[in-house]
Amino acid sequence: MIGRTVCTGKDSPRAEVQRERILCAAQKCFIEHGFHAASMANIAAAAQMSAGLMYRYFENKSAIVKAIVERQLQDGRAQIEQLHTSADLAASILQTYRLWLARDPSVMNPALYLEMSAEATRDPQIAAALQESDERIFEALQAWMARDRDDRGLGLPPDIASRRAHLLMQVWNGLAVSAVRRPNQDPAAMRDVIEQFVNRLVMP
Amino acid sequence: MIGRTVCTGKDSPRAEVQRERILCAAQKCFIEHGFHAASMANIAAAAQMSAGLMYRYFENKSAIVKAIVERQLQDGRAQIEQLHTSADLAASILQTYRLWLARDPSVMNPALYLEMSAEATRDPQIAAALQESDERIFEALQAWMARDRDDRGLGLPPDIASRRAHLLMQVWNGLAVSAVRRPNQDPAAMRDVIEQFVNRLVMP
Amino acid sequence: MIGRTVCTGKDSPRAEVQRERILCAAQKCFIEHGFHAASMANIAAAAQMSAGLMYRYFENKSAIVKAIVERQLQDGRAQIEQLHTSADLAASILQTYRLWLARDPSVMNPALYLEMSAEATRDPQIAAALQESDERIFEALQAWMARDRDDRGLGLPPDIASRRAHLLMQVWNGLAVSAVRRPNQDPAAMRDVIEQFVNRLVMP
Amino acid sequence: MIGRTVCTGKDSPRAEVQRERILCAAQKCFIEHGFHAASMANIAAAAQMSAGLMYRYFENKSAIVKAIVERQLQDGRAQIEQLHTSADLAASILQTYRLWLARDPSVMNPALYLEMSAEATRDPQIAAALQESDERIFEALQAWMARDRDDRGLGLPPDIASRRAHLLMQVWNGLAVSAVRRPNQDPAAMRDVIEQFVNRLVMP
DNA sequence: CATGAATGAGACTTCATTCAT
DNA sequence: CATGAATGAAGTCTCATTCAT
Numbered sequence: 028m029i030g031r032t033v034c035t036g037k038d039s040p041r042a043e044v045q046r047e048r049i050l051c052a053a054q055k056c057f058i059e060h061g062f063h064a065a066s067m068a069n070i071a072a073a074a075q076m077s078a079g080l081m082y083r084y085f086e087n088k089s090a091i092v093k094a095i096v097e098r099q100l101q102d103g104r105a106q107i108e109q110l111h112t113s114a115d116l117a118a119s120i121l122q123t124y125r126l127w128l129a130r131d132p133s134v135m136n137p138a139l140y141l142e143m144s145a146e147a148t149r150d151p152q153i154a155a156a157l158q159e160s161d162e163r164i165f166e167a168l169q170a171w172m173a174r175d176r177d178d179r180g181l182g183l184p185p186d187i188a189s190r191r192a193h194l195l196m197q198v199w200n201g202l203a204v205s206a207v208r209r210p211n212q213d214p215a216a217m218r219d220v221i222e223q224f225v226n227r228l229v230m231p
Numbered sequence: 232m233i234g235r236t237v238c239t240g241k242d243s244p245r246a247e248v249q250r251e252r253i254l255c256a257a258q259k260c261f262i263e264h265g266f267h268a269a270s271m272a273n274i275a276a277a278a279q280m281s282a283g284l285m286y287r288y289f290e291n292k293s294a295i296v297k298a299i300v301e302r303q304l305q306d307g308r309a310q311i312e313q314l315h316t317s318a319d320l321a322a323s324i325l326q327t328y329r330l331w332l333a334r335d336p337s338v339m340n341p342a343l344y345l346e347m348s349a350e351a352t353r354d355p356q357i358a359a360a361l362q363e364s365d366e367r368i369f370e371a372l373q374a375w376m377a378r379d380r381d382d383r384g385l386g387l388p389p390d391i392a393s394r395r396a397h398l399l400m401q402v403w404n405g406l407a408v409s410a411v412r413r414p415n416q417d418p419a420a421m422r423d424v425i426e427q428f429v430n431r432l433v434m435p
Numbered sequence: 436m437i438g439r440t441v442c443t444g445k446d447s448p449r450a451e452v453q454r455e456r457i458l459c460a461a462q463k464c465f466i467e468h469g470f471h472a473a474s475m476a477n478i479a480a481a482a483q484m485s486a487g488l489m490y491r492y493f494e495n496k497s498a499i500v501k502a503i504v505e506r507q508l509q510d511g512r513a514q515i516e517q518l519h520t521s522a523d524l525a526a527s528i529l530q531t532y533r534l535w536l537a538r539d540p541s542v543m544n545p546a547l548y549l550e551m552s553a554e555a556t557r558d559p560q561i562a563a564a565l566q567e568s569d570e571r572i573f574e575a576l577q578a579w580m581a582r583d584r585d586d587r588g589l590g591l592p593p594d595i596a597s598r599r600a601h602l603l604m605q606v607w608n609g610l611a612v613s614a615v616r617r618p619n620q621d622p623a624a625m626r627d628v629i630e631q632f633v634n635r636l637v638m639p
Numbered sequence: 640m641i642g643r644t645v646c647t648g649k650d651s652p653r654a655e656v657q658r659e660r661i662l663c664a665a666q667k668c669f670i671e672h673g674f675h676a677a678s679m680a681n682i683a684a685a686a687q688m689s690a691g692l693m694y695r696y697f698e699n700k701s702a703i704v705k706a707i708v709e710r711q712l713q714d715g716r717a718q719i720e721q722l723h724t725s726a727d728l729a730a731s732i733l734q735t736y737r738l739w740l741a742r743d744p745s746v747m748n749p750a751l752y753l754e755m756s757a758e759a760t761r762d763p764q765i766a767a768a769l770q771e772s773d774e775r776i777f778e779a780l781q782a783w784m785a786r787d788r789d790d791r792g793l794g795l796p797p798d799i800a801s802r803r804a805h806l807l808m809q810v811w812n813g814l815a816v817s818a819v820r821r822p823n824q825d826p827a828a829m830r831d832v833i834e835q836f837v838n839r840l841v842m843p
Numbered sequence: 844c845a846t847g848a849a850t851g852a853g854a855c856t857t858c859a860t861t862c863a864t
Numbered sequence: 865c866a867t868g869a870a871t872g873a874a875g876t877c878t879c880a881t882t883c884a885t
Binding site: 061063141144146198205208 | 411
């Protein structure tokens with residue numbers, strides 16, 4: 028212990044790397060099998076480690092689920108933020124939809140999004156996490172819509188901004204459902220739908 | 232046995248009644264626990280019958296899930312049909328949303344809707360059922376929007392009708408997600424959102 | 436259901452027989468391996484049934500342990516009762532000690548007796564069961580010692596009866612410990628010890 | 640390395656200190672959780688060292704258990720020896736009982752005493768250790784009772800000394816059981832019981 | 844000397860499914 | 865037709881022990 032720099036413990040970089048491996052594997056398994064059907068053994072195999080080892084980094088399976096939920100929410104918020112920082116809202120939404128259809132692993136997975144939403148009706152912790160995240164999204168969208176056009180906002184009156192933020196969230200959610208239910212849909216077919224919608228959404 | 236009408240077999244009315252009991256119980260259990268966490272024993276208890284008996288009417292648990300999925304799709308289509316037979320589209324959508332928030336058991340359950348949508352990414356049969364149902368919904372909506380106003384339609388040109396049918400479906404899906412993720416939302420708060428959306432949706 | 440007498444459920448004779456099988460097996464395993472080291476698989480094998488089936492009759496392993504504890508306490512009380520209904524107390528105690536040394540399965544097992552006593556320091560439910568049982572034993576002994584000699588008692592004054600009841604319990608416990616720790620002891624060697632003790636115990 | 644006394648190996652003072660730490664921790668854990676339920680991780684944490692390190696000083700968990708058993712036997716013998724070196728036997732026994740009830744960590748722990756006695760029926764090594772220790776205790780007690788009163792003995796004839804030594808051991812064991820099973824007993828309530836017993840025990 | 848990450852066996856428990864009654 | 869007892873596989877989780885660092 029003396030004169031030697033050890034680097035262990037639950038906060039060590041090593042531990043962080045392991046947690047990361049587990050979460051990557053878990054995400055893959057949850058997408059493939061769902062939260063309940065994916066087993067700890069599945070995840071361990073995907074993470075190339077023994078099942079027991081995972082319990083060094085996560086208290087139990089539920090903790091892994093929670094962590095994945097948290098991640099998905101983050102990924103979702105990241106995608107939403109791109110919307111109102113992009114010059115072309117319609118193109119941005121369409122791109123999101125494309126990534127969902129392509130099951131791009133670097134963005135929120137829409138199937139997980141639905142599954143964790145359903146799970147929220149059974150698990151209060153998940154429900155709370157989702158609500159909080161949705162709240163943050165809504166506020167960010169509304170703020171952006173109400174902000175001055177000079178300040179990269181839409182310059183809408185607050186009450187209209189609120190309604191449109193809500194509507195945008197519904198459509199965003201709806202597209203996530205669509206991406207899951209109609210995975211072979213040609214995203215181009217949605218281009219006009221989205222453009223028309225956006226045209227009216229941003230209309231003063 | 233003489234003078235008595237024997238009425239057995241899988242298509243007897245009795246069998247139909249039993250299947251019905253099982254499906255009612257299953258729906259309740261699936262809503263409460265999810266497809267995977269609900270056990271055959273749970274369902275049997277809810278249906279007030281033995282677990283073994285259920286296998287006389289359904290090949291296995293998966294068959295019950297499939298049947299519930301079919302039912303939910305039917306319930307969903309029934310709700311959608313109400314939309315374009317109603318005089319007031321906005322009120323009708325809002326009412327749908329209200330029922331979802333109230334977890335009214337006589338209509339499609341939005342949590343199940345999300346869960347089975349997620350499940351569709353894993354089960355091709357479910358995926359096919361969903362796609363077909365969505366297709367039918369889309370066509371009905373588009374037909375209604377394209378039909379003459381004299382004939383209780385919206386009288387929109389076909390390409391516009393198509394886009395707006397798509398958009399309506401996204402919003403409908405989005406509201407289902409909302410009903411699950413924000414179960415304590417005051418439905419009245421959505422009234423203006425929906426009305427504004429509908430105003431533009433039905434605009435010639 | 437109609438016109439047929441079914442006999443199932445958790446209170447059926449069948450269930451009682453199964454519970455008995457499980458408890459017999461469990462007792463054997465607990466004696467052989469101890470409460471913790473005996474596994475549900477051990478018990479299932481000894482009971483010649485699958486491990487899962489045991490959960491139809493007992494909620495969990497702990498419930499089996501509790502049931503065995505309860506049984507042992509009953510067996511112990513039965514042995515104690517024999518003491519003061521017998522004409523020859525010393526012979527009766529010696530016989531108890533003999534049975535313990537012989538590991539006679541029809542009487543309280545002294546090793547289990549010690550193990551469950553130790554377990555009582557960790558499990559409040561077990562502790563409560565033991566205390567209650569000890570209380571009943573003490574009161575029975577004291578009552579017997581205080582009862583008139585005409586009424587098959589020892590005719591001792593209450594305070595003396597109380598002290599001697601306590602002392603008898605200590606020796607009884609001590610012999611149980613002895614039976615476990617010195618299993619090869621010749622019981623005859625204890626005859627005089629017990630007789631001398633009893634002579635003075637019953638002295639007016 | 641010149642001029643420095645290297646002091647390693649299994650017999651170094653350092654090693655002895657480590658073993659001591661481990662045993663202290665193990666005793667605490669065994670008392671708290673029992674031999675089986677206490678984990679090596681528990682013990683390591685209590686000893687403030689890594690789990691792996693313990694294997695440098697003990698071959699395995701069983702070796703630690705054995706060492707603790709030896710310790711308890713030593714502690715027990717130390718308490719017994721106090722009995723026949725004390726002027727007042729009854730007071731000495733009562734004091735022992737008091738310390739047991741108080742769970743004083745500096746004396747033999749009665750719960751461990753019971754647990755290891757039970758374990759002796761499963762583990763021949765433990766059984767042998769216990770028998771040998773009991774033998775030594777018995778002989779010491781008997782010798783004391785047979786020794787001349789001038790030589791701080793009781794001056795009893797050998798055969799009587801033998802019987803009374805046995806009886807004393809039963810009562811001693813019985814009090815250990817009592818301390819475990821009736822932890823809330825007021826020790827003063829046992830005073831008269833013990834005094835009466837001792838009066839007759841030491842009677843010529 | 845010391846760590847704690849890693850493993851593999853095994854513990855408890857649940858559950859879909861079958862089948863004798 | 866109906867039961868629920870029974871099984872076996874599988875799931876979650878724990879833990880003694882080893883070993884690279």
